[in-house]
Amino acid sequence: MPSDSNIRPEDALTAGLKQLESQGLRRALRIVDSAQSPRLTVPPRDVLNFSSNDYLGLAAHPALVQAAVHTAERFGVGSGASRLICGSLRPHHALEEALASFKGTEAALTFNSGYAAALGAITAVIGKDDVVILDRLAHACIVDAARLAGAKLRVFRHNDLNDLERMLKWARSRSDAASAPRRILIVTESVFSMDGDIAPLSDIAALKEAYGAWLMVDEAHATGLFGTRGSGLVEEFGLAGRVEIQMATLGKALGSSGGAICGSRALIDWLINRARSFIYTTAPAPMAAAAATAAVQLVQSGEGRGLRDRLWALVEHFKTGMIQHGWPPPPLRSAIIPWMLGEDRLAVSWAGRLLDRNILVPAIRQPTVPKGTARLRFTLSASHAPEDINRLVDAMNGIRGLDERDSSHA
Numbered sequence: 001m002p003s004d005s006n007i008r009p010e011d012a013l014t015a016g017l018k019q020l021e022s023q024g025l026r027r028a029l030r031i032v033d034s035a036q037s038p039r040l041t042v043p044p045r046d047v048l049n050f051s052s053n054d055y056l057g058l059a060a061h062p063a064l065v066q067a068a069v070h071t072a073e074r075f076g077v078g079s080g081a082s083r084l085i086c087g088s089l090r091p092h093h094a095l096e097e098a099l100a101s102f103k104g105t106e107a108a109l110t111f112n113s114g115y116a117a118a119l120g121a122i123t124a125v126i127g128k129d130d131v132v133i134l135d136r137l138a139h140a141c142i143v144d145a146a147r148l149a150g151a152k153l154r155v156f157r158h159n160d161l162n163d164l165e166r167m168l169k170w171a172r173s174r175s176d177a178a179s180a181p182r183r184i185l186i187v188t189e190s191v192f193s194m195d196g197d198i199a200p201l202s203d204i205a206a207l208k209e210a211y212g213a214w215l216m217v218d219e220a221h222a223t224g225l226f227g228t229r230g231s232g233l234v235e236e237f238g239l240a241g242r243v244e245i246q247m248a249t250l251g252k253a254l255g256s257s258g259g260a261i262c263g264s265r266a267l268i269d270w271l272i273n274r275a276r277s278f279i280y281t282t283a284p285a286p287m288a289a290a291a292a293t294a295a296v297q298l299v300q301s302g303e304g305r306g307l308r309d310r311l312w313a314l315v316e317h318f319k320t321g322m323i324q325h326g327w328p329p330p331p332l333r334s335a336i337i338p339w340m341l342g343e344d345r346l347a348v349s350w351a352g353r354l355l356d357r358n359i360l361v362p363a364i365r366q367p368t369v370p371k372g373t374a375r376l377r378f379t380l381s382a383s384h385a386p387e388d389i390n391r392l393v394d395a396m397n398g399i400r401g402l403d404e405r406d407s408s409h410a
């Protein structure tokens with residue numbers, strides 16, 4: 001690459017943006033003028049929203065809003081300082097107690113985001129002599145955290161237990177060498193964020209025990225949705241005592257914002273002392289913590305069970321509708337339904353044509369997913385109506401019909 005020392009910084013960046021544009025990879029923000037719900041005001045239009053992670057419709061739920069308002073009235077809106085200085089407000093402690101009991105762990109610690117939780121937890125427990133083994137589709141925050149920790153990073157084929165075991169054997173064999181790894185950490189998501197499929201958690205837990213590794217499970221897309229209490233797939237698979245680090249986000253099904261790590265009292269005390277993204281940052285807004293606490297309670301109530309039942313019925317309704325029209329069957333049991341298109345530009349074109357019909361579905365491209373696997377990502381919410389789903393299926397069929405007519409004329 002030629003040196004760009006004579007080019008103005010803005011011009012260098014503009015050239016970079018043009019290149020992204022020409023590859024169909026340039027992204028831009030879209031202003032939304034309404035609360036999260038199946039209908040969004042995205043001026044100049046109103047759209048039907050199939051892009052949110054607000055799976056249970058809690059982001060604007062009155063119980064959460066009320067908890068936030070009451071807490072703002074009592075604690076104000078700012079936390080004033082980091083948790084270790086004077087920002088460790090009662091609402092944060094109440095949330096952490098609620099999360100520990102929800103997740104079936106001794107303790108919990110909250111962060112400003114799920115991203116910050118992953119960064120803080122992994123860099124606190126892992127150092128440069130350690131090995132981190134990740135599923136190939138693990139979220140960017142996990143990859144970034146493992147890199148920042150300076151660990152030896154290995155990536156196993158998606159949900160492939162043989163490949164994982166091969167890497168565990170390799171990591172263990174190093175234990176006999178002078179450069180013995182102190183610790184091996186396996187990290188996986190439970191529901192994968194862009195594919196909506198599920199990790200074989202029981203088998204992964206058995207492998208980590210056989211090889212003396214630790215296991216971290218990112219439940220960003222499972223918290224609130226699976227298990228009897230609704231706490232996630234770790235609960236559903238009965239693995240709470242066997243997963244060293246459970247990670248959750250508070251901003252998806254729980255409708256608020258923030259991230260959490262749940263685990264042993266020793267783990268949480270270690271993170272309070274060593275997780276830099278916890279220590280060197282202002283504590284989250286107390287009202288966000290209060291809203292999340294209300295969500296944790298709601299999810300475990302009869303209303304929460306009702307919302308989950310409703311969501312799964314809508315997912316079935318969507319799948320049945322698509323299959324009836326000859327679309328291939330989407331993955332089982334997930335509110336994330338990917339529609340594979342391959343080329344980045346093709347995904348962008350489909351998303352654009354859905355938007356022309358006032359339906360908002362994101363085109364997911366590299367680097368979020370590997371090259372050649374661009375897709376539409378439908379997410380459903382308990383607050384959708386069956387008619388909303390019908391409109392989506394009709395729009396997909398309408399677009400496909402136009403394409404077929406075009407190609408038969410070609």
Ligand SMILES: *Cc1c(COP(=O)(O)O)cnc(C)c1O
Nearest residue numbers: 113114115139193220249251258
């Ligand atoms: C969204 C997400 C995160 C990050 O959580 P935030 O609270 O949004 O920062 C982490 N992991 C996965 C799998 C996610 O989908």
